[in-house]
Amino acid sequence: MDNDKIDRIINKHRGKAGSLVQVLMEIQEENHWLPREVLEKVGEKLDVPLSRVLRIATMYKTFSLTPKGRHEIHICTGSACHVRGARRVLETVQDLTGIKPGETDSDSRFSLETVNCQGCCALGPVVAIDGKTHGRISPDEIADALKKYD
Amino acid sequence: MSEITLQIDGREVAARKGMTVLEAAKKAGISIPTLCHHEKLEPYGGCRLCTVEVEERGRTKMVAACLYPVEKDLVVKTRTEKVDRIRKMILELLLAHAPDAFELQDLALEYGADRDRFEKESSFCLHCGLCVRYCAEVKKKNAIGFINCGTRREISFIPEIASKECWNCKECFPLCPTEALQAAFVLTKALVFPSPLSELKG
Known part of the structure; x- marks a missing residue:
């Protein structure tokens, strides 16, 4: 965790309760998860009660209150990807990583999430790993692709 | 303090501007059921049990009495068939969460709500806040x-x-x-x- 960067983000919005979501998003982007102490600090500096910070942080799927793995896998299970075989891709990834959507494996290599649309249905089934999009992917191909991430 | 008059259940009721329909009704002794309302707290509009029918310029709509501000010549009906139907449904949904909540029992009796209508999912919290x-x-x-x-x-x-x-x-x-x-x-x-x-x- 890079405390300086987090402090800088918080200080930029000091005292502005309305910037809560913005601050949490920036920290999430930087740190990939929101530790309890950071949430407490955000509440203190932005003058927002901790109960509200927690309400917002647990409300949105963007925010993670648990540590994420080094690589974040987002598998689209929207209707277009679903009919193009997203479920078999998801099952393959689950078998290979040993984790279910929402979980992180024990050596913090992968975190798995399902999403409902990535905005490029023509490329389905779509899997995004660390923001890089893998389109028209088959279960075999995703197994190969995962090997490249350490 | 500008006094205005409105009609609730066919009665002329005097109210101050800025009051809610619920407050005006209470002052006139007309009871509207509530669950998430509390005098010391800001109106919340969470349970929707206080739903009433208001008529304004010939149009009727369903509103939450605890939030809706009084207006001159507003016509409010607190017990129409539609209002009762909505309250019954709300109660049945809440009863799926908390089948034995005391506050719900009397209301369920009054509105004929069936506590077994929906599959039980006892979280016991009604999210009244x-x-x-x-x-x-x-x-x-x-x-x-x-x-x-x-x-x-x-x-x-x-x-x-x-x-x-x-x-x-x-x-x-x-x-x-x-x-x-x-x-x-x-x-x-x-x-x-x-x-x-x-x-x-x-």
């Missing part, structure tokens, strides 16, 4: 809040604050219509409050 809002607005401690989203939404004590503030307060306890709050408190206490033993050692 009374405890959360009382702690924030009256006590200004924010020791309890809502967490999660949608069907997973629930009340949760913030252990850091609750372990300091709640022992001598507990003023939210009698507000809860179902005692889900007390259960949440006991659970938080058991799981995360510092135990007397660890403090002795500490």
Whole structure:
């Protein structure tokens, strides 16, 4: 965790309760998860009660209150990807990583999430790993692709 | 103070500008059922049990009485067939969560709500927000809040604050219509409050 960067983000919005979501998003982007102490600090500096910070942080799927793995896998299970075989891709990834959507494996290599649309249905089934999009992917191909991430 | 008159259930009722329909009705002795309403707290409009039918310039619409401001010549009906149907449905949905809540039993009887209509999903919390809002607005401690989203939404004590503030307060306890709050408190206490033993050692 890079405390300086987090402090800088918080200080930029000091005292502005309305910037809560913005601050949490920036920290999430930087740190990939929101530790309890950071949430407490955000509440203190932005003058927002901790109960509200927690309400917002647990409300949105963007925010993670648990540590994420080094690589974040987002598998689209929207209707277009679903009919193009997203479920078999998801099952393959689950078998290979040993984790279910929402979980992180024990050596913090992968975190798995399902999403409902990535905005490029023509490329389905779509899997995004660390923001890089893998389109028209088959279960075999995703197994190969995962090997490249350490 | 500008006085205005409106009609509730066929009676002429005087009210001040800025009042809500619920307050005006209460003043006139007309009862509207509520669950999430509390005099000391800001109107919330969470339970929708106070739904009434208002008629304005020939159009009728369903509104929450606890939030809707009075207007001149507003025509309010608190017990129409449609209002009763809505309240019955709300009660049946709430009863799926808390089948034995005292506050719901009388209302269920009055509106003919069937407690077994929907499959039970006993979370015991009706999401009225009374405890959360009382702690924030009256006590200004924010020791309890809502967490999660949608069907997973629930009340949760913030252990850091609750372990300091709640022992001598507990003023939210009698507000809860179902005692889900007390259960949440006991659970938080058991799981995360510092135990007397660890403090002795500490």
